[in-house]
Amino acid sequence: MRIVLLGPPGAGKGTQAENLTKIYGVPHISTGEMFRTAVKEETPLGLEAKKYMDAGELVPDSLTIGIVKERFLKSDCAKGFLLDGFPRTLAQAEALDQMLEELDVQLDTVLNIDVPEEDLLIRLTGRQICRQCQAPYHKAFKPAQKEGICDLCGGQLYQRDDDSEATVLSRLEVYNRQTSPLISYYADSSRLTTVSGDGSVQEVTDRVKAALENLQ
Numbered sequence: 001m002r003i004v005l006l007g008p009p010g011a012g013k014g015t016q017a018e019n020l021t022k023i024y025g026v027p028h029i030s031t032g033e034m035f036r037t038a039v040k041e042e043t044p045l046g047l048e049a050k051k052y053m054d055a056g057e058l059v060p061d062s063l064t065i066g067i068v069k070e071r072f073l074k075s076d077c078a079k080g081f082l083l084d085g086f087p088r089t090l091a092q093a094e095a096l097d098q099m100l101e102e103l104d105v106q107l108d109t110v111l112n113i114d115v116p117e118e119d120l121l122i123r124l125t126g127r128q129i130c131r132q133c134q135a136p137y138h139k140a141f142k143p144a145q146k147e148g149i150c151d152l153c154g155g156q157l158y159q160r161d162d163d164s165e166a167t168v169l170s171r172l173e174v175y176n177r178q179t180s181p182l183i184s185y186y187a188d189s190s191r192l193t194t195v196s197g198d199g200s201v202q203e204v205t206d207r208v209k210a211a212l213e214n215l216q
């Protein structure tokens with residue numbers, strides 16, 4: 001199974017990826033998570049990426065494409081993958097097509113999770129992430145059983161710096177300008193499947209599963 005999860009920040013890509021990797025047994029590749037790890041470890045990549053992330057902007061294509069290329073070399077990708085948050089620009093989408101061609105594989109589909117813009121701000125400003133395993137929670141919509149503690153690993157939950165209202169607004173603007181053109185890029189090559197991301201997490205997972213089963 002080779003899938004790209006597309007959608008604005010807050011659409012539920014990470015949340016759905018958590019369920020889907022369990023179902024399909026393929027690695028969850030999140031460029032955002034890879035960058036956050038690099039920032040935490042203060043690697044040269046992390047120090048460079050942080051400047052853009054703090055401003056709610058995209059990290060330059062060359063760096064982003066480089067980390068995905070490297071990740072694809074790992075053996076777990078042979079079974080497939082779930083790409084979350086990549087590609088986010090036309091140049092990244094074209095680079096991904098080239099990588100797939102070199103590997104002689106194709107995407108099963110690009111899953112576009114569609115959520116009304118007014119819901120995104122509420123989802124993002126209430127989001128909490130596990131410091132240890134990065135699982136996403138929400139103060140109101142997906143609260144942890146024990147406040148501030150991850151249900152899965154017992155790690156501490158925190159709010160991402162870039163989930164402040166001001167940075168969220170610029171990320172949404174960046175999405176509309178730089179990422180939303182990918183919807184027609186993939187529709188034009190008949191690789192797009194759009195599902196509504198409205199409703200509960202489970203409802204969306206059921207919708208996604210049905211859409212993926214329909215492909216085969």
Ligand code: ADP
Binds near residue numbers: 011013138201202
């Ligand atoms: P993305 O990876 O697309 O940025 P996340 O999966 O991190 O989005 O979800 C953003 C926030 O919205 C998180 O706090 C998550 O718990 C919450 N969320 C995800 N799916 C839903 C849903 N169907 N209904 C309500 N809240 C949701």
Ligand code: ADP
Binds near residue numbers: 009033056057059064
């Ligand atoms: P969200 O889904 O909430 O927007 P991510 O965790 O996917 O957040 O990404 C966080 C930040 O990491 C982005 O705002 C951006 O600065 C950077 N980033 C992640 N993926 C990419 C990408 N494919 N291209 C450029 N920058 C990226």
Ligand code: ZN
Binds near residue numbers: 130131134135155
């Ligand atoms: Zn955890």
